[in-house]
Amino acid sequence: MEVKEITCIVCPLGCRIKVEMEGGEIKSIKGYSCPKGLEYAKNEVTMPKRMVTTSVRAKGGHLPLLSVRTKEPVPKEKIHEIMLELAKIEVKAPVKIGDVIVKNILGTGVDVITTRNLYKKEVS
Amino acid sequence: MLNYDIVIIGGGPAGLGAAVEAYEKGVKNIVIIERDKYLGGILEQCIHNGFGLQEFKEELTGPEYAQRFIDKVEEYDINVMLETMVLEITPDRIVKAVNSKEGVFTIKAGAIILAMGCRERPRGAIMIPGTRPAGILTAGTAQRYVNMEGYLPGKEIVILGSGDVGLIMARRLTLEGAKVKAVVEIMPYSSGLTRNIVQCLEDFDIPLLLSHTVVEIHGKDRVEGVTIAKVDENREPIMETAQYISCDTLILSVGLIPENELSKQAGIELDPVTGGPVVNEMLETSVPGIFACGNVLQVHDLVDNVTAEARMAANSAIRFIREGGFKKSNISVKAGKGIRYVVPQRINVDNIDKRIKFRMRPTDVYNNAILAVKSGDRYLLRQKRIRLTPGEMIDVNLSKEILKNADEKEGIVFLVEEG
Numbered sequence: 001m002e003v004k005e006i007t008c009i010v011c012p013l014g015c016r017i018k019v020e021m022e023g024g025e026i027k028s029i030k031g032y033s034c035p036k037g038l039e040y041a042k043n044e045v046t047m048p049k050r051m052v053t054t055s056v057r058a059k060g061g062h063l064p065l066l067s068v069r070t071k072e073p074v075p076k077e078k079i080h081e082i083m084l085e086l087a088k089i090e091v092k093a094p095v096k097i098g099d100v101i102v103k104n105i106l107g108t109g110v111d112v113i114t115t116r117n118l119y120k121k122e123v124s
Numbered sequence: 125m126l127n128y129d130i131v132i133i134g135g136g137p138a139g140l141g142a143a144v145e146a147y148e149k150g151v152k153n154i155v156i157i158e159r160d161k162y163l164g165g166i167l168e169q170c171i172h173n174g175f176g177l178q179e180f181k182e183e184l185t186g187p188e189y190a191q192r193f194i195d196k197v198e199e200y201d202i203n204v205m206l207e208t209m210v211l212e213i214t215p216d217r218i219v220k221a222v223n224s225k226e227g228v229f230t231i232k233a234g235a236i237i238l239a240m241g242c243r244e245r246p247r248g249a250i251m252i253p254g255t256r257p258a259g260i261l262t263a264g265t266a267q268r269y270v271n272m273e274g275y276l277p278g279k280e281i282v283i284l285g286s287g288d289v290g291l292i293m294a295r296r297l298t299l300e301g302a303k304v305k306a307v308v309e310i311m312p313y314s315s316g317l318t319r320n321i322v323q324c325l326e327d328f329d330i331p332l333l334l335s336h337t338v339v340e341i342h343g344k345d346r347v348e349g350v351t352i353a354k355v356d357e358n359r360e361p362i363m364e365t366a367q368y369i370s371c372d373t374l375i376l377s378v379g380l381i382p383e384n385e386l387s388k389q390a391g392i393e394l395d396p397v398t399g400g401p402v403v404n405e406m407l408e409t410s411v412p413g414i415f416a417c418g419n420v421l422q423v424h425d426l427v428d429n430v431t432a433e434a435r436m437a438a439n440s441a442i443r444f445i446r447e448g449g450f451k452k453s454n455i456s457v458k459a460g461k462g463i464r465y466v467v468p469q470r471i472n473v474d475n476i477d478k479r480i481k482f483r484m485r486p487t488d489v490y491n492n493a494i495l496a497v498k499s500g501d502r503y504l505l506r507q508k509r510i511r512l513t514p515g516e517m518i519d520v521n522l523s524k525e526i527l528k529n530a531d532e533k534e535g536i537v538f539l540v541e542e543g
Binding site: 052055067069116 | 183188271
């Protein structure tokens with residue numbers, strides 16, 4: 001039997017969770033303190049996922065960048081590819097918070113949404 | 125002279141939380157004074173996730189968290205003065221401010237809520253020897269460049285200090301294509317949250333060098349490298365362990381200092397350990413009618429806690445306006461062995477209905493320890509804690525019943541007893 005020790009990152013408590021594995025199957029999970037932690041532990045030993053938060057270039061807005069995130073966590077190994085994909089994007093102001101800027105990024109089934117309002121730059 | 129029931133200084137999470145709470149409790153003649161062009165404060169540049177799990181039961185980024193409050197401020201049509209700098213506050217609650225439209229003007233406030241936040245410790249505060257080249261910046265400045273202005277401050281980076289902003293920037297710079305060569309921490313533990321060590325360093329194989337520090341910065345016009353060394357138990361560098369790391373940028377994440385210039389001017393008593401005002405259980409400073417919340421009071425780990433504290437300050441300010449003041453503190457609150465500080469620093473249980481929340485940080489990492497509260501020789505509380513670490517703030521709620529056992533002469537002391 002193999003024991004994987006992981007630190008939960010769902011919230012700042014940082015619970016230390018022990019997962020017992022046998023032949024790729026989860027035998028037991030101990031040390032979590034909420035349902036989200038249990039879910040995280042299951043994913044972490046099978047397919048680790050992370051939310052990607054970054055920014056894309058913006059034109060004509062009050063800021064030169066627009067902050068964005070994946071709506072849900074995506075497989076960890078896709079993070080780099082997603083960053084490269086988002087580097088190609090440029091949005092035009094105005095944009096509203098929560099707008100989808102890329103649907104189903106790289107076939108992950110997860111949309112990329114904006115995390116702030118971007119106002120049109122005032123011409124003074 | 126303008127007149128407001130409550131003047132809130134600072135439009136970050138603390139100021140926003142206080143304003144929304146005051147309005148919802150029926151005090152509408154209020155104003156937020158903010159020196160920046162926008163509301164939201166530091167949350168605007170914290171584009172990473174992890175905010176709002178307690179407050180909204182979902183995981184948000186900084187700008188999203190701020191927007192929830194900004195939307196309410198707009199919906200309620202709360203007065204906001206942007207690009208306005210407060211120059212002075214007085215003990216009789218006159219606020220002097222300036223902006224480019226009105227010039228210098230004064231406001232008479234029923235109550236004042238201090239919500240100015242904190243700033244970063246700069247290089248000067250930690251005295252690293254060496255030259256003064258370009259390429260040395262604080263983590264928050266780097267964060268602003270990368271997330272708001274669109275500049276990458278360097279390509280090969282060493283980060284000194286493992287506070288949360290430093291850890292977040294290690295990941296952020298890596299994602300943007302820079303190489304973070306190491307995070308160097310003088311203490312034997314990180315002062316950041318465990319989750320940030322996992323998802324910001326371990327995920328990207330960035331080494332965390334504990335009990336190490338930067339002993340020299342190299343380069344004339346631009347940083348060319350740093351010399352790092354191990355430190356002994358007195359945090360003195362062991363020069364035999366010195367090694368050179370080439371890099372073009374050194375980022376400092378070496379602590380935050382509450383921004384209390386205005387408070388000092390007003391004669392408000394400050395706590396030398398927290399750097400914030402000394403407050404009572406109402407979050408009232410030593411000057412009646414002036415309250416403090418958020419990072420100007422004590423540096424928090426979680427914005428959710430800042431919001432909770434801001435609500436409390438707003439409710440206290442409302443009571444002050446309506447009742448004219450509170451009973452004088454009669455019990456002192458002290459940090460004992462193993463505890464660095466406790467907020468509030470003094471209390472009077474007659475001012476409260478049910479309980480008082482105390483927030484504190486330990487001096488060290490403790491496993492399976494007892495967190496105790498004593499008044500003289502008498503225990504008021506003993507609580508088992510699996511893990512205490514300086515990077516994570518401790519909350520202790522004490523009921524009025526328990527606090528009634530406290531002796532006025534002895535005060536109460538929080539301490540850690542090793543198990």
